[in-house]
Amino acid sequence: MRELFTADAGPALINITLLAILFIVAIAIARLRSLFAIVMLSGVYSLVSAAWYIAVDAVDVGYTEAAVGAGMSTAVLLGAMLLTARTAKPEKPLKRLGPFIICGATAVMLIYASVDLPGLGDPNSPANTGAGMTYMHVNWYDMGIPNVVTSVLASYRGFDTMGETVVVFVAGLAVAMLLGFGERSLAETLRSNKKKGGKGKGGDAS
Amino acid sequence: MKSDHHMILRVIAKCFIPLIMIYGFYVQFHGEVGPGGAFQAGVVIAVAIILNALIFGLSSTMKAVPPVFARTVAAVGVMIYVGVGFWALLKGGLFLEYQALFGEGPGGHHGQHAGVIIVELGVLCAVAGAMVTIFYALAGRVAEIRDEDW
Numbered sequence: 001m002r003e004l005f006t007a008d009a010g011p012a013l014i015n016i017t018l019l020a021i022l023f024i025v026a027i028a029i030a031r032l033r034s035l036f037a038i039v040m041l042s043g044v045y046s047l048v049s050a051a052w053y054i055a056v057d058a059v060d061v062g063y064t065e066a067a068v069g070a071g072m073s074t075a076v077l078l079g080a081m082l083l084t085a086r087t088a089k090p091e092k093p094l095k096r097l098g099p100f101i102i103c104g105a106t107a108v109m110l111i112y113a114s115v116d117l118p119g120l121g122d123p124n125s126p127a128n129t130g131a132g133m134t135y136m137h138v139n140w141y142d143m144g145i146p147n148v149v150t151s152v153l154a155s156y157r158g159f160d161t162m163g164e165t166v167v168v169f170v171a172g173l174a175v176a177m178l179l180g181f182g183e184r185s186l187a188e189t190l191r192s193n194k195k196k197g198g199k200g201k202g203g204d205a206s
Numbered sequence: 207m208k209s210d211h212h213m214i215l216r217v218i219a220k221c222f223i224p225l226i227m228i229y230g231f232y233v234q235f236h237g238e239v240g241p242g243g244a245f246q247a248g249v250v251i252a253v254a255i256i257l258n259a260l261i262f263g264l265s266s267t268m269k270a271v272p273p274v275f276a277r278t279v280a281a282v283g284v285m286i287y288v289g290v291g292f293w294a295l296l297k298g299g300l301f302l303e304y305q306a307l308f309g310e311g312p313g314g315h316h317g318q319h320a321g322v323i324i325v326e327l328g329v330l331c332a333v334a335g336a337m338v339t340i341f342y343a344l345a346g347r348v349a350e351i352r353d354e355d356w
Contacts (some may be wrong), residue, residue: 061243142318147238178343181346
């Protein structure tokens with residue numbers, strides 16, 4: 001019992017709490033049928049997992065998760081949800097058995113594989129001794145930039161990042177090509193507002 | 207006075223949207239020394255615009271940030287990135303070799319600093335523009351949420 005109150009207990013407690021919240025939110029998402037609640041809960045899930053990433057010192061990942069997962073994708077999912085019905089159909093209980101077995105088998109395999117993972121922050125882990133350490137050593141001489149992540153992304157792997165940028169651009173372009181640029185709704189709103197004597201802003205684009 | 211169901215929401219959003227914008231630019235220009243970078247900054251700035259669209263209506267946001275502007279910014283961002291590559295090429299270096307931007311010898315860091323900052327600016331523009339374009343494309347299809355539906 002005494003070991004619970006050592007210096008490591010604090011971070012462990014935070015980890016356990018955050019992961020428990022994640023687990024509960026995931027179960028709630030799986031059980032709910034109201035799409036609006038599911039979208040909101042997925043935002044909550046992203047936010048909690050961002051907090052957990054920061055707790056395990058993956059600040060950049062946490063950053064991205066908070067910005068993209070909690071901010072951007074929640075807004076996009078809300079927009080997508082408005083295109084469809086607000087609730088999902090109830091499903092037959094027996095149909096859940098197959099996905100449940102697959103999830104359970106995957107979980108067992110992941111737990112089995114996690115035994116071989118190096119400890120958190122282990123200096124002798126392969127990730128910290130190989131290329132990562134080399135970058136840490138040569139970065140300051142090559143770049144004069146303190147943040148190794150930035151210099152790896154922008155300079156050492158500039159081509160890679162250029163490809164990512166182009167992918168993001170092409171993704172936006174593809175969505176806009178498929179769904180339209182959204183200008184029709186703007187024109188329609190302006191027209192209907194003009195008909196009503198220029199009521200100013202207000203939403204009746206329908 | 208027109209009855210506004212979302213007075214508190216709108217007043218608070220009005221205070222927060224500039225803060226989110228400033229935070230996005232902080233993440234952008236602080237990327238060299240701290241966590242985060244242009245991808246995150248672009249998304250944060252796009253989220254500020256999307257928040258504006260969710261709270262003040264799509265049409266007023268589209269007047270402030272027109273869809274043409276959003277997709278132009280996305281394209282210009284990619285061109286900035288590629289442009290830095292060709293700049294280095296013209297200076298006699300390899301494609302995207304920042305060291306060659308100002309023709310410095312080894313040990314000089316000005317080319318690296320300038321290259322990284324300009325490239326990140328390109329990424330910021332591309333990501334923010336593309337995200338806003340995606341949002342406009344999705345949101346432009348549906349009838350807007352009326353005030354009473356919330």
